[in-house]
């Protein structure tokens with residue numbers, strides 16, 4: 001049975017690869033080659049850094065790194081795993097056949113492992129070969145590292161599958177549906193945290209490069225032990241490695257047993273239709289077409305938490321910056337004693353968060369049509385109305401949310417009302433730019449594929465859109481600087497100077513301040529109008545040119 | 554009554570990656586007429602209708618809705634048509650009423666008229682209760698009926714229905730047929746595809762038989778039956794099976810004009 005399933009899976013993967021456009025294949029191959037190329041200097045760097053540490057510190061670092069690798073593998077794989085276990089249409093069909101859940105699970109497991117975990121395994125093994133060669137490891141090190149990293153990748157993938165099953169098992173069925181949203185958020189957060197890991201470890205001791213030994217109970221301890229022992233060619237390495245792999249085998253068997261029992265029932269829970277108490281609004285008069293489209297968009301997003309996942313980048317960038325900023329002990333960090341400084345810092349941070357994080361939300365608007373995409377095509381609506389309606393929806397959604405945050409901050413930190421309005425002008429401009437550039441990306445590169453419904457924009461368009469927004473971030477530097485300087489000088493006139501990282505014009509004459517302020521607001525508005533106009537116009541053009549079947553893969 | 558041409562199909566062709574799904578098609582459907590599009594699975598019915606409704610770019614040729622080219626003037630053409638797909642996937646996160654209001658906004662319908670009209674249709678389809686619920690909770694037939702309601706409230710002059718009777722219960726199916734007759738009587742051209750030959754026989758003023766992307770014949774069910782009376786039994790089913798089999802054995806060249 002497992003053979004049949006495997007054959008079927010292999011065929012599907014093969015066809016998927018064949019169906020890729022030639023350009024995409026070249027892109028993937030180039031990226032892989034690039035990654036391999038970067039690995040060499042990276043590996044050399046690590047090998048060199050290894051000499052700086054004492055053996056104990058090095059060991060602690062490796063324990064922590066392995067742990068964060070495991071966490072990253074697990075949480076990056078989780079959303080995809082959820083999709084594989086509960087989301088795919090094939091599973092529904094396969095469950096109607098007399099196939100053991102265990103076999104189905106094994107197939108899904110392999111497919112899940114063959115993504116990010118496999119990639120991590122290859123990268124880690126490649127790195128250890130380079131490091132080993134440079135620093136003269138014993139021959140035993142290479143097979144041990146390969147085996148251990150293989151085990152780590154399997155374990156990470158397995159954890160991802162089990163966590164999904166377990167969460168669906170303990171959560172009420174209705175909540176289980178929203179699991180992907182939560183998981184995506186956690187995985188994104190952990191990914192960033194893991195990237196911060198070196199920072200956190202290093203911060204402990206700026207004086208010497210000694211790091212306290214990692215707690216002995218950490219599951220990656222024996223793995224590190226095995227790596228070290230095999231590096232020196234000690235026989236103990238073999239024992240450690242065998243123990244690790246043995247433990248892995250036991251855990252795998254146990255999970256297969258758990259799966260056999262619970263996969264089917266979990267699947268039933270996760271796919272059970274959710275009852276809801278949404279009340280229809282009263283039918284009323286016809287509205288203008290863009291407004292009707294915007295309203296439809298708003299309801300779809302508001303009623304479907306899965307749609308919120310695209311905002312997570314924004315939330316994470318913001319949270320990270322806040323933690324880093326207010327966590328530091330600079331004088332600026334006390335928002336109550338220095339309200340204007342806090343105000344300016346918050347608005348400096350909002351720029352990158354909005355421009356780099358929120359355009360994805362708007363870019364998802366086209367793929368969001370999903371299976372209902374025939375509707376807009378069959379109706380007499382113009383591409384311009386669609387583009388404008390979607391822009392309106394996303395600008396209003398993100399703009400209102402940020403305006404509400406601004407209001408909360410105003411009440412919480414006691415900002416001056418003039419500063420709040422100046423800040424609002426800036427946030428509303430930035431959200432408009434993010435919405436317009438996102439809608440443009442969706443109009444020119446939006447896709448929908450029922451096999452992978454989370455992917456909403458073509459990769460190449462996503463990259464272009466990202467760099468465009470980096471450019472806008474740079475352009476907005478000028479109006480931001482003008483508005484913030486004016487605000488800070490204003491505040492210093494009222495209540496004396498505050499420590500600020502922007503030039504504070506304590507003694508600036510009133511005309512200067514008003515010139516800066518109005519100039520800032522006007523240039524922000526002008527820049528916004530220009531960018532929004534260009535994006536919407538070009539988006540409309542692209543959408544028209546892509547023809548009626550624009551969303552089809 | 555004398556009927557103007559509502560749908561005109563001119564050399565309409567569709568190729569999918571080299572394979573031709575629809576060979577150049579030419580036919581007309583008139584106002585006040587119910588036209589049945591018959592053909593075995595994969596004959597090209599859905600493809601043709603999607604091209605005529607402006608959902609799929611034709612490889613060549615064109616379709617006209619009351620003289621408006623669907624290729625060059627899609628907006629004007631779509632203003633007059635409605636389309637009901639074979640899989641009625643509609644906005645899952647809207648309620649029935651919100652969906653209808655969306656349609657009303659797109660077609661700029663007068664508030665009192667559209668609500669009245671929608672209420673009547675919903676009542677006929679037993680959807681009055683469920684119209685306030687999210688459409689993701691609807692069954693297949695309910696989705697079909699709400700999509701049909703959306704198609705009918707703006708009183709299109711041409712309506713395309715892709716296998717509308719599939720998934721409907723007997724009562725809804727009968728209501729649907731009655732509604733289609735009324736709609737046609739009001740002057741709308743009704744163009745629908747089906748496999749249910751008895752339905753086609755009862756309902757259609759004219760039928761077209763399509764096989765492997767080629768239109769074999771069009772005519773009233775009576776005329777077709779008469780023409781084939783010497784070879785086949787008396788029903789439309791016999792005619793259909795005979796024609797498609799014949800086309801099969803003769804190969805694609807042996808086309809009946």
Ligand SMILES: Nc1ncnc2c1ncn2[C@@H]1O[C@H](COP(=O)(O)OP(=O)(O)OP(=O)(O)O)[C@@H](O)[C@H]1O
Pocket residue numbers: 569570574592593594595596597598599600601
């Ligand atoms: N996207 C596509 N890519 C390639 N071929 C397609 C595509 N869509 C349809 N076809 C082919 O076009 C032909 C006509 O398909 P179509 O869906 O129009 O048939 P149909 O008459 O509606 O059949 P049914 O009665 O089963 O609904 C078929 O041979 C089908 O395989």
Ligand SMILES: [Mg+2]
Pocket residue numbers: 598599600639715
């Ligand atoms: Mg069909």
